[in-house]
Structure formats: C-alpha cells, structure tokens
Amino acid sequence: MKSKIKFLSFIVFVLAITFTFTQCSHNDKEHSNDSDKASVLDDSFDKIDDSQSNSIEINEHGVKFDHTKMALSCKDCHSCQYPTKQKPCLINCPRKQLITVYHAPEEGPTLVEMNQIKGDYKPFMFTHKLHAQMANMTGGCQTCHHYNTTGPIQKCSNCHESDRAKVKNIHIPDLESAYHRMCLTCHREWSHSTDCQQCHLSKDQNPEEYKKSKIAKYQHKDHPPLVEPGKIVYQTKHSSGKFVTFQHEDHTKLFGLECKSCHGDDNCISCHDYWNKQTGNNTVKFKKTHKTFQQHHNPCSNCHTIQNNCGKCHKEQEVDKFNHSSTGFNLGTNHSHLQCNACHKKTGVFKGLNKNCTSCHNNFVMGKFDHKKTGLQLNEMHADFDCSSCHTNNNFAVSPVCNDCHDGYSYPAKKPGKLVKKK
Amino acid sequence: MSELIYPQPVKAKFFTPGMIIVSLIALNGIVFLAIRFLFGIGAVTNLNNQYPWGIWIGVDVAAGVVLAAGGFVSAAMGHIFHLPYMKLVVRPALLTAMLGYTFVAFAVFVDIGRWYYIWHPLVMWNGTSPLFEVGICVMIYLTVLYIEFTPILTERFRGKVNLPSILRVFNGLVEWILKLLDNTLGKVMFLFLIAGVVLSTLHQSSLGTLMVIAGYKMHPLWQTPILPLLFFISAVCVGIPMIIFESLIASRSFKIEPEMHVLSKIAGYVPLLLGIYLAFKLGDMFIRQSFVYMTEINKFSIAFIIEIVFGVILPMIMLMSRRVLNSPFWLFIASALVVLGVGINRINNFIIAYRPFYAKSAYIPSFGEISVTLGCIALTVILYRAIVMIFPVISLPKQDDLKELKHNRG
Amino acid sequence: MDEKVKNQNPRRTFLKQFAVGTAASVGVSLIPTKTEAKFKDTQRENETRMGVLFDATLCAGCRNCERACKVAHNFPVDDIETFRDRSVYKEYRRPSPNNYTVVNEFPPSGVATFPIDVKVQCMHCNEPACASACIVGAFTKHASGAVTWNSDMCIGCRYCMVACPFQIPTFEYDKAIQPKIQKCDLCFERTKVGKIPACVENCPVGALTYGPREELLLLAKEKIERHPDKYYHHVFGEYEVGGTSWLYVAPVEFSELKFPPVGDSPAPGVTEAIQHGIFAYFIPPLALFSWLGGVMYVNNRKNKKIENEANEGEKK
Structure with a gap:
C-alpha cells in the first residue's frame, strides 16, 4: 500500500512538472504530495493530454467539433489565453464572430412544431422554410441559429435552459425568452x-386540426423571390446635389456584396413599408427615423470615403449605370459578367490597368494556355508556336489571318487544328 | 396690580350664541369622524396613493403642534428664565398646550389607518425615523403637560372633595391621592418643566425633519436640510403671539380686562425672534439659490410670499411700533398674523409644497376632512372654556375686588 | 414649584434630583443607539442581494407579469385574455393596493421603432427610505435585497408613502379595520423556497432577469455595449438613490419614460444625518437639559435672594 502511494506520488510529481511546462494550468502551487489533490490533478492532466492528441472533441451537448479545422481565432469563443476542459472560459453567446455554415432554405424543415415549453398556450407550428427564405434576404441562418459550430444544427435548448428557475448563467436567456x-x-x-394568438393556438382550437391546416397552408408556400432593384434614387432635401443614385445591382453583381453585409439588421418592414404600403415601383422608401449624419451615411461610409467627397454621390440629377466602355475598354461579352475586383485587384483603385490582355491574363503564354478553351484545338504543328507568332502584338481580340504566313489560306476553309466544343 | 389678581375659575354663561355655533361645528365633525371610523379613511378624505397626508396631518398635527408652542415658550420664560410677569400667562398657555397636544394626539389617532395600534411606537422603536422621534416626544410631552397641570387640579379640589352619593366612601382616598400628588409633584416639578422644554425643542424641530425625506417631491422653496432649525425657530416665534392671541380672545369672550401690561411687554420680544427666523429663512434661500423659483408665478411662489410677507415681515414691522404694542386691537392683529403665518408655513410645508411626481391632480381637502378638523378645533375650544370655568387657570382680580374695581370706575 | 422647595436645602435637592434624571435619560438613550447599529450591519451592506433587470427594449407589454403577480399574492384574477386588452395603456397607471405592478406604454421615440413598455413596481432600494422613515420599523431590507412590510407592526401612518422617492407603497383607504400598506415584496415568500419572482417567471420574452445584483449590472452593461445604438447608455438603479435592487435599461432617456428625478444620494441620507446629529448618543438633548437646569437653578437662587431681601425689608 505504502509503495503504491509512493509510486503514485512519483508519477504525480513527474506529471506535475510536465504540466507546469505545458502552461496548461495557471496554478502551479497545487502540485503537492497530497494524494487527494493529486488524483484530481492526474485526472485533469489525462484529459488535456487526450485533447492534445486528438483535436476532435465532443462538447457537453454531444456535438462533435474539430478545433483545428475551424477558421477561427481562439478568442472568438474563449476569453482566457489557455482554455482547459475544466475552465473553458467560453464567452457568452451570441459570440461576436459567429461560426455558421450556409444552408439553402429548402434544405431545412418546412414546418417545425414548437412544443418544448409547457405554459398557458398550446404548441404552435413554426413555418421554418418561409422564415428561412425571409432571413436569406437579411442575416441568413444565423439570424436565429446565431451560434452554431460547423457540425449539425444545434438545438436551441442546448444552450437555452428550458426551466427559467434553473438558469445558471443569466447572460444566456432561457428557452422561452429566446424563442x-x-x-x-x-x-x-x-x-x-x-x-x-397571432402565433399561439387558442384554447378552443383543436391542435390536430390546427396542425393539419398549417401544413396544408404552408407546405408549398414560398416567399416570393426578391426583385432586386437596379438602382435606387434618393431625393435629399438639399438644394444642391439633390439626387443620390445608388447602383444596387452594381454593388451586388459587380462588387459581389452579400445581402447581409448591408441588410443584416433589416427587418420585414424595411421593405414591406407597413404603414405606407408604397412598394409600387423599384424605388423602395424606408421609414424615416431621426438619424445622425453618421448613422445616415453609414451604409456608404462603411466602404467609401465620404469626407469632403459629397459631390461624388450627391448629383443634380439621376445618374445612369456605369458604362465601362466610357473608359475606352469595352467589356464585351467575355468580361461583362466579371466582378470588378477580378481585374481591379487593388481595393478601391479602378484606374491604370493595361488594356493588353496579357497584363491580366498571365496564362496567355505558350505552353500554359489550353487553346481548347477557345473552341479550337491546335494541331501539333501550331501548338508549338509562340502566341505572338499568330496573334500579332499579343492582341487576342482580333483573330489571326492565315495568309499572313500561308499564302492563299483562309479561315474557316483551312484550320490550324480542329474545332471542339467551347469550354 | 399683579398683587391683586390671581388664577381662579371664570364665572360666565357657558352657552353663549357663539358657543352654540362652535358646538354645532363640533357635532358636524363628530358625524364625519364616525364615518371615518366605520368606513375607513377613504370614505371621508380626498387622500390617495399620491397624497398620503392631508390637512389632518398638515393642519391638525403640524400646525397644532406649533400653535401649542406657547406652552413650552411660556414655561421656559416663566419657570426657567424667571421672567416675573410671565406668571400671569403661564397657566393659560399651559392649558392651551395641554389641549393643543391632546388635539394633536387625537388627530393622529384619527389619521392613522390602524388607530388601535397607536401604542406600537412605545414598544417598536425605529431610531432612524423622525416620525418615531416626534411620536415618542409628543407622547412623553403630553404626559409631562398633564403632570404640569396636576397642581391646578389639586389646587381646585384639595380639601373640597365631595363625591356624590355612593362614591362618597372614596372621598378620603381621593383626598389622600391629591395630597400625595401635591406634595411629591412639587418637589420634582422642576424636572418635568425642564423636560417639557427639551422635549418640545426636540419634536418641534423633528417635525421639520419629517418632510426632508420627501426629497424632490417637496418644492425647493421649502425643501432644505435646515427645515428642523426653521421649524424650531418658528415655534419659538409663535409661542408669544399665540399666548397674546388667546389671552386677548379669552378676555374678550369672558368680558375681562386684557392684561396689556404683560402682553405688550412680552410682545416686545417677538420682532427680534421673527427677525432671526427671517434671516435664517432668507439666508437659506440664498445659499440654496431657491429664489429662482420666485420668478415664476404659481401657487408655490404665491404661497411662499403670503407666508413670508403676511406671516413674518408685516407683523415684525407692526410689533416694532409702540402704538401697536399698546393697543389691544392692533396687538391682536399682529399676533394673529404671526399665528396665521406660522400656521400657513406648516400647511405650506406639509401640503402645498408636497407635489408628488405621479399625482394626476392636486390635493384639495374634502368637506369631510375640513369638517373633522374644524370639529376637533371646536371641541378643543369647548374643552378650554369648560376647563377655565372649572379650574383656576385665568388670572383675575378677586371677585369682590372686581366689584370694587367696577364700583370705583363707576 | 419654587415655594414648595423653599424649606429644604435647595442646592442639595436640585443636584440629587438632577443626577437621578440624568442617569435615567442615559439609560433610555442607549437602546436606540443599539438598534441603529443592527440595522446598518444586517440590512444595508450586503453583497448577496439579488435583483431584477428590466429590459425595456424587450418588453412587449403583454402584462403577463401583472397577472402572475396577482396570482402569486392571492388577489382576484381575471382570465388571461383580459390582460391582452391594450386600451389600459391610454392612461398612465400606478401600482394600487391589489396590483403591485403595472406596465405602462410610451409612444416610440428615438431609436425605438415600436412603443416602449415599462413595468413599474417597488425598486427595492439598497437604502430604503420607507424602512428608514417607518415609525415602528415595519419595513425590513432583507439580505436577499427584498424590502418587505410587516402587517403586525404597521400603524397605518403612511409616512412610508411620503418618504418613498418612487411613490410605491399604496394604502387601502377603503378599509376601516386593518388597512394594509401594499407594495411589491420581490416575492419574498417564493424566493425563500428557491423559486424566482412570479413576474420574472411569467415574462414570455425574458424582459425580466432575476439574479445577483452585481451580475445583473454586468449583464446590463454588456447589453448596452453590444447594442450601443439600441440602448440609452445608462443603467437606471445602479446609482439612483444609492442603488436599487431593480435595474432598468431602456432605448430612450429614463425621464421620457416617467422615471422620477431622484438623483444619486440615498433618500434617507439627509434625514438620518440630522437625526444622528440631534441624537448623537443622546448628548445634545442631555446637554440642553442640563443647561436649562443650570439656568433655572441660578435664576431660582437670584429670585429667592431678591424675595428674602424684600421680606427683610418688609419686616424692617
């Protein structure tokens, strides 16, 4: 017995030293020879060791997650520098930076029966798909599923305590409140x-009938797809620079902004002007609230510099959509679908690009370029030529002429290869 | 002159036409009192959850206590500072104080929701409460006043005890008790006299502390941490005018010569006291810069001006004139102004200045409340008249001297 | 009295009697001093006190709390659907003897786009004016934060109502016998057995959070920090009247929601300072007593001298 204790304390001693060095504990005073404490220490050490060898953990809610595969900083979830299993020091939900995966609204359930809370009212059917479609236009899934790891969708009750009296962390609302x-x-x-009773079943309603009627009504109901405005013209009260034209389509299509980057905080009434019902044309009117200059310009100033730059947006009349050919470079069919930053790599600078194809297309060199993409597979003879041998001055916009080299040859009677399906 | 007169029961007709009116007022009050005790405070008063205190506290208690200040002021002047000419008015002042405080105690009894628990403060003490202090002091002081009055009782009955019919057997016992009281009380009376003055000082000032806790709910023209000091000084101020006031009323009512030589002498102190009071009041106003509220004309500024101009400044100027001091009429007017002024001050502090944040409409006392207040005052007046007709309170020339006097004049 | 004392040695009698009086007064003075000390230790400076945080941005004005409160305190209760009647919001309401808490609605203003609902009930001050003012000490500030009222002590003087900076205590004016002072007791009986206050339990949106006061303050500040544009940057009750157990956060300035202009100093502060000044170990009253005694004694002697001289003069 005595020797066993000795042996144990020896192990504990060794472990304790390692423990101190791995910096996993903040309290190195605890490595005494007291066997009671030692066993606790021993236990905790095992677990830490385990987690280090295997980064996949199953958290308290039974959700598997792999720390290493997350594009995250530790601080996104943990408040201390060295979280341990005993003291994960998780910051309170909702966390500032959220971890979500995108699912299409159709992937989720159409209707969800909310029946986890016993109270004065009966359970009700939540039209999940409809709401997901609506959320899609603003904050996305995370509007509601505000904290989810890359794993399966977590149940609300995993974090939100269903019995209010038992809530331990008052920073997390209980389930009923959260709903x-x-x-x-x-x-x-x-x-x-x-x-x-807008949502809840009244006492005289039959729950089964209610359920059926809900299913019948909402099973195939979708939120009508959102009609994206091409541009929005704002009329200000100022005499000069009265009109501000916002090129909505350009921002989404050309700049590739997601809905939520601007509409993240939007609500149904942002569009469905509930009070005025003025949604006739593309120009959507927002409810007027007293905003500061800062708040008012935030949507633009988040990306654009607005200081001393009023005239850039505030014009005397409505402005047409930006036409790239006015810069001397017609986007044509090949480039029109591209987002701006496909070519204008430097953020915020849209000037000084060389019109020469190779200035962007650095793969337009012999050996790198797969000529099949153009719909013409070069034969062996031509494949070995330098591009500029045929495409004079590397001008790929103009097709080469055969009789520059071959007298009397003309395309398409004679081809430098065979035609294939365009890629 | 003072050698000729001494306290004796007044001989007059009890029910004069005036007294019949007073009795009717008292009866009316008793009717509403009955309603209050049968159906609750809400049945009679206009009090609500925003205005918990009305005229029963503001007038009956606060004004009642201060107007009974004549008792302690005269006790201090007569017994402690031994101003010889005070002897004539000490007894009436004592009686007023005794009746006044009885009236106050009764008003409290009527106003509190659980009148049968009125003894609770005796055993349940809360040292932080100014109301507790006022309550305890008033209870002890009332006892002290009754003790101070006992010599008058013994003087009236000692050696004359003659109980009717069967009770005659107790004659000896009662006589013995009176003798015992007379002998022992005489030796320790000085303790009670001093205690009376100390207790008055304490609760007169604490009555001011009462409203300090109301904080922002009280208009800044009145709300000040020195309220207890102002209350005490004004109590001292009103003591003498109150003695003069009631002495002049009594002499008129009983058709006896007013003791102008005493009254005008003591009235001479009043301007000085009022001056001190005014200095504190205005000084406080300037230190707290509450005079800014005088620029707006509303019920607060008007009430404040009435209180200061008519209750303090005007009588102060009046009483500095010899002509006023020597004329019973003008002396009466001046004292009445001080009495009213201090009374208004108490009403202002407790009722007008109290403007609760959530009140929907201002408090206006109901007919029932006014009836009860007037009824209680009427009862006090009746009691006063009855007592001075039974006990030797008011100093008069001896009955035969009086005849002689009249004869001489005639 | 002076005539009666005349035939004894006045000086000896006076001193003897004065000493007795002084001893008695000192004896009396000791008791209130002790009770004061007890009050301070157990009821005010307590770290374990609980509280409730009310978030006006969440409250939807369903008035479930009003109903739950009535149920918890055994008042007659109407059907739940009657509490959905929003016409009560037309006028500003205050708690009443059978309604410890009421919700009021204010039109949207500032950053709020919908009406702001605010619950009103006893704030459960850290330094309750009612407890300080009560003539018999019928109010108790418990370690849990609750301020409760004891029916067995109350005499119905309503001074608590005068003192309360939030005008919370209400009185049953219509009762002739045993009228009560009625106010929220933070569900003292429920919390004693581990339940949470009825209003908190029944709030569907969790606009009410029950917890340790310190923790609630952190939560309140966290809310403001996380949504700086959604909240007015102030936690009502953190410092107001020396701190209250109930804390409020709201989208607009609190004066717009009819919160009283109470200030940060504890309501009973000035009064207690005055009281302690006047009754500092009963020294000032005793000093006054002895001084008056001294004056009386000196004057008595002077008077007797004059009297004696006059008598002698008469004899001659």
Whole structure:
C-alpha cells in the first residue's frame, strides 16, 4: 500500500512538472504530495493530454467539433489565453464572430412544431422554410441559429435552459425568452401587435386540426423571390446635389456584396413599408427615423470615403449605370459578367490597368494556355508556336489571318487544328 | 396690580350664541369622524396613493403642534428664565398646550389607518425615523403637560372633595391621592418643566425633519436640510403671539380686562425672534439659490410670499411700533398674523409644497376632512372654556375686588 | 414649584434630583443607539442581494407579469385574455393596493421603432427610505435585497408613502379595520423556497432577469455595449438613490419614460444625518437639559435672594 502511494506520488510529481511546462494550468502551487489533490490533478492532466492528441472533441451537448479545422481565432469563443476542459472560459453567446455554415432554405424543415415549453398556450407550428427564405434576404441562418459550430444544427435548448428557475448563467436567456425574442423582434414591428394568438393556438382550437391546416397552408408556400432593384434614387432635401443614385445591382453583381453585409439588421418592414404600403415601383422608401449624419451615411461610409467627397454621390440629377466602355475598354461579352475586383485587384483603385490582355491574363503564354478553351484545338504543328507568332502584338481580340504566313489560306476553309466544343 | 389678581375659575354663561355655533361645528365633525371610523379613511378624505397626508396631518398635527408652542415658550420664560410677569400667562398657555397636544394626539389617532395600534411606537422603536422621534416626544410631552397641570387640579379640589352619593366612601382616598400628588409633584416639578422644554425643542424641530425625506417631491422653496432649525425657530416665534392671541380672545369672550401690561411687554420680544427666523429663512434661500423659483408665478411662489410677507415681515414691522404694542386691537392683529403665518408655513410645508411626481391632480381637502378638523378645533375650544370655568387657570382680580374695581370706575 | 422647595436645602435637592434624571435619560438613550447599529450591519451592506433587470427594449407589454403577480399574492384574477386588452395603456397607471405592478406604454421615440413598455413596481432600494422613515420599523431590507412590510407592526401612518422617492407603497383607504400598506415584496415568500419572482417567471420574452445584483449590472452593461445604438447608455438603479435592487435599461432617456428625478444620494441620507446629529448618543438633548437646569437653578437662587431681601425689608 505504502509503495503504491509512493509510486503514485512519483508519477504525480513527474506529471506535475510536465504540466507546469505545458502552461496548461495557471496554478502551479497545487502540485503537492497530497494524494487527494493529486488524483484530481492526474485526472485533469489525462484529459488535456487526450485533447492534445486528438483535436476532435465532443462538447457537453454531444456535438462533435474539430478545433483545428475551424477558421477561427481562439478568442472568438474563449476569453482566457489557455482554455482547459475544466475552465473553458467560453464567452457568452451570441459570440461576436459567429461560426455558421450556409444552408439553402429548402434544405431545412418546412414546418417545425414548437412544443418544448409547457405554459398557458398550446404548441404552435413554426413555418421554418418561409422564415428561412425571409432571413436569406437579411442575416441568413444565423439570424436565429446565431451560434452554431460547423457540425449539425444545434438545438436551441442546448444552450437555452428550458426551466427559467434553473438558469445558471443569466447572460444566456432561457428557452422561452429566446424563442419569443426571436419572434417579437420582427413581429412587433411587422404587425404592431403582441397578441399571443397571432402565433399561439387558442384554447378552443383543436391542435390536430390546427396542425393539419398549417401544413396544408404552408407546405408549398414560398416567399416570393426578391426583385432586386437596379438602382435606387434618393431625393435629399438639399438644394444642391439633390439626387443620390445608388447602383444596387452594381454593388451586388459587380462588387459581389452579400445581402447581409448591408441588410443584416433589416427587418420585414424595411421593405414591406407597413404603414405606407408604397412598394409600387423599384424605388423602395424606408421609414424615416431621426438619424445622425453618421448613422445616415453609414451604409456608404462603411466602404467609401465620404469626407469632403459629397459631390461624388450627391448629383443634380439621376445618374445612369456605369458604362465601362466610357473608359475606352469595352467589356464585351467575355468580361461583362466579371466582378470588378477580378481585374481591379487593388481595393478601391479602378484606374491604370493595361488594356493588353496579357497584363491580366498571365496564362496567355505558350505552353500554359489550353487553346481548347477557345473552341479550337491546335494541331501539333501550331501548338508549338509562340502566341505572338499568330496573334500579332499579343492582341487576342482580333483573330489571326492565315495568309499572313500561308499564302492563299483562309479561315474557316483551312484550320490550324480542329474545332471542339467551347469550354 | 399683579398683587391683586390671581388664577381662579371664570364665572360666565357657558352657552353663549357663539358657543352654540362652535358646538354645532363640533357635532358636524363628530358625524364625519364616525364615518371615518366605520368606513375607513377613504370614505371621508380626498387622500390617495399620491397624497398620503392631508390637512389632518398638515393642519391638525403640524400646525397644532406649533400653535401649542406657547406652552413650552411660556414655561421656559416663566419657570426657567424667571421672567416675573410671565406668571400671569403661564397657566393659560399651559392649558392651551395641554389641549393643543391632546388635539394633536387625537388627530393622529384619527389619521392613522390602524388607530388601535397607536401604542406600537412605545414598544417598536425605529431610531432612524423622525416620525418615531416626534411620536415618542409628543407622547412623553403630553404626559409631562398633564403632570404640569396636576397642581391646578389639586389646587381646585384639595380639601373640597365631595363625591356624590355612593362614591362618597372614596372621598378620603381621593383626598389622600391629591395630597400625595401635591406634595411629591412639587418637589420634582422642576424636572418635568425642564423636560417639557427639551422635549418640545426636540419634536418641534423633528417635525421639520419629517418632510426632508420627501426629497424632490417637496418644492425647493421649502425643501432644505435646515427645515428642523426653521421649524424650531418658528415655534419659538409663535409661542408669544399665540399666548397674546388667546389671552386677548379669552378676555374678550369672558368680558375681562386684557392684561396689556404683560402682553405688550412680552410682545416686545417677538420682532427680534421673527427677525432671526427671517434671516435664517432668507439666508437659506440664498445659499440654496431657491429664489429662482420666485420668478415664476404659481401657487408655490404665491404661497411662499403670503407666508413670508403676511406671516413674518408685516407683523415684525407692526410689533416694532409702540402704538401697536399698546393697543389691544392692533396687538391682536399682529399676533394673529404671526399665528396665521406660522400656521400657513406648516400647511405650506406639509401640503402645498408636497407635489408628488405621479399625482394626476392636486390635493384639495374634502368637506369631510375640513369638517373633522374644524370639529376637533371646536371641541378643543369647548374643552378650554369648560376647563377655565372649572379650574383656576385665568388670572383675575378677586371677585369682590372686581366689584370694587367696577364700583370705583363707576 | 419654587415655594414648595423653599424649606429644604435647595442646592442639595436640585443636584440629587438632577443626577437621578440624568442617569435615567442615559439609560433610555442607549437602546436606540443599539438598534441603529443592527440595522446598518444586517440590512444595508450586503453583497448577496439579488435583483431584477428590466429590459425595456424587450418588453412587449403583454402584462403577463401583472397577472402572475396577482396570482402569486392571492388577489382576484381575471382570465388571461383580459390582460391582452391594450386600451389600459391610454392612461398612465400606478401600482394600487391589489396590483403591485403595472406596465405602462410610451409612444416610440428615438431609436425605438415600436412603443416602449415599462413595468413599474417597488425598486427595492439598497437604502430604503420607507424602512428608514417607518415609525415602528415595519419595513425590513432583507439580505436577499427584498424590502418587505410587516402587517403586525404597521400603524397605518403612511409616512412610508411620503418618504418613498418612487411613490410605491399604496394604502387601502377603503378599509376601516386593518388597512394594509401594499407594495411589491420581490416575492419574498417564493424566493425563500428557491423559486424566482412570479413576474420574472411569467415574462414570455425574458424582459425580466432575476439574479445577483452585481451580475445583473454586468449583464446590463454588456447589453448596452453590444447594442450601443439600441440602448440609452445608462443603467437606471445602479446609482439612483444609492442603488436599487431593480435595474432598468431602456432605448430612450429614463425621464421620457416617467422615471422620477431622484438623483444619486440615498433618500434617507439627509434625514438620518440630522437625526444622528440631534441624537448623537443622546448628548445634545442631555446637554440642553442640563443647561436649562443650570439656568433655572441660578435664576431660582437670584429670585429667592431678591424675595428674602424684600421680606427683610418688609419686616424692617
């Protein structure tokens, strides 16, 4: 018995030293020879060791996640420098930077029965797909699933305690609060009503019938696809520079902005002007609120410099869509679908690009370029030529002429290879 | 002259036409009192959750206490500072104080929701509460006042105890008790006299502390940490005018010659006291810069001006004139102004200045409340008249001297 | 009295009697001093006190809390659907003897795009004016933060209502016998057995959070920090009247929501300073007593001298 204790304490001693060096503990005073404490220390050490050898962990909610495969900084989830399993020091949800995976609205369930809370009202059917489609136009899935690892979708009740009296961390609302906040943040603005029976089943309704009617009504119902405005013209109250034209399409299509980067905080009423019902044309009117200069210009100033630059946006009349041919370079059919930053690599600078194809297309050199892409597979003879042998001055816009080299030859009667399907 | 007169029961007709009116007022009050005790405070008053205190506290208690200040002021002047001419007015002042405080105690009894728990403060002490202090002091002081009054009782009955019919057997016992009281009280009376003055000083000032805790709910023209000091000084100020006021009323009512030589002498102190009070009041106003509220004309600034101009400045100027001091009429007016002024000050502090943040409409006392207040005052007046007609309180020339006096004049 | 004392040695009698009086007064003075000390230790400076955080940006004005409160305190309760009637919001309401808490609605202003609902109930001050003012000490500030009222002590003087900076205590004016002071007790009976306050339990959106006050303050500040544009940057109750157990965060300035202009100093502060000044170990009253005694004694002697001289003069 005595020897066993001795042996154990020896192991503990060794482990404790390692422990100190691995900096996993902040308390090195604990490595005493006291066997009670030692066993605790021993235990914790094992686990830490385990997690180091195998980065896949199963958290308390039974969700597997792999730390190493996450594009994250530790600080996104942990508040201390060296989180341990005992003290993960997780920061409170919702975390500032969120980890989400995108799912199409159709991937999720159409209707979800909310029945986890026992209360004054009966369970109700949540039209998940419809809401997901709506969320798609603003914050995406994370509007509701605000904290999710790369694994499966977590249940709300994993974090949100369903019994309010048992809530330990008051920073995380309980399940009932979480549900209602999710609903009410939009629905209060949307319908201006907090009537419980808007969602909940009243006492005289039959739950089965209600369920059936809901399914029948919403199973194939989709939110109508969003009509994206080409441009929005804002009229300001200033006498000079009265019009601000916002090229909405350019921002989404050419700059590749996601909806949520501007509309992340938007609500249904942002578009469905509930009070004015003025959604006739493409020009959408926003509800007027008293905003500071800063708040007012935030949508633009988040990316654009607005200081001393008013005239850039504030014009005397509506502005037409940007025409790239006005710069002397017609985008044609090949380039028109490209986003700006495909060519204009330097952020914010749109000048000084060489019109020469090779200035961008650095693969337009012999041996690197697969000529099949143009729909013409060069035969062996031609494949070995330098590009400029045929394409004079590396001008690929103009097709080469055969009789520059071959007298009397003309395309397409004679081809330098065979035609293939364009890639 | 003072050798000729001494306290004796007044002989007059009890129910004069005036007294019949007073009795009717008292009866009316008693009716509403009955309603209050049967159906609750809400049935009679206009009080609500925003205005918990009305005229029963503002007038009956606060003004009642200060107007009974004549008792302690005269006790201090007569017994402690031994101003000889005070002897004539000490007894009426004592009686007023005794009745006044009885009236106050009764008003409290009526106003508190659980009148049957009125003894609670005796056993349940809360040292931080100014109301507790006021309550305890008033209870002890009331006892002290009754003790101070006992010599008058013994003087009236000692050696004359003659109980009717069966009770006659107790004659000896009562006589013995009176003798015992007379002998022992005489030796320790000085303790009670001093205690009376100390207790008055304490609760007169603490009555001011009462409203300090109301904080922002009280208009800044009145709300000040020196409220207790102002309350005490004004209590001292009103003591003498109150003695003069009631002495002049009593002499008129009983058709006896007013003791102008005493009254005008003591009235001479009043301008000085009022001056001190005014200095504190205005000084406080300037230190707290509350005079800015005088620029707006509303019920607060008007009430404040009435209180200061008519209750302090005007009588102060009046009482500095010899002509006023020597004329019973003008002396009466001046004292009445001080009495009213201090009374208004108490009403202002407790009712007008109290403007709760959530009140929907201002508090206006109901007919029932006014009836009860007037009824209680009327009862006090009736009691006063009855007591001075039974006990030797008011100093008069001896009955035969009086005849002689009249004869001489005639 | 002076005539009666005349035939004894006045000086000896006076001193003897004065000493007795002084001893008695000192004895009396000791008791309130002790009770004061107890009050301070157990009821005010307590770190374990709990509280509730009310978030006005979340409250939807469903009035479930009003109903839950009535149920918890055994008041007659209407059907739940009657509480959905929003016409009550037309006028500003205050707590009443059978309604410890009410919700009021204010029109949207500032950054709020929908009406702002605010619950009103006792704030459970750290230094309650009601407890300080009560003539019999019927109010108790518990370690849990709750300020409760004891029906067995109350005499119905309503001074607590005068003192309360939030005008919370209400009185049953219509009762002739045993009228009560009624106010929120932070569900003292429920929390004692480990339950949370009824209003908190029944709030569908969790606009109410029950927890340790210190923790709630952190939560409140975190909310403001996370949504700086959604909240007015102030936690009402952190410092107001020396701190309250109930804390509020709201989208607009609190004065717009009819919060009273109370200031940061504890409501009973000035009063207690005055009281302690006047009754500092009963020294000032005793000093006054002895001084007056001294004055009386000196004057008595002077008077007797004059009297004696006059008598002698008469004899001659």
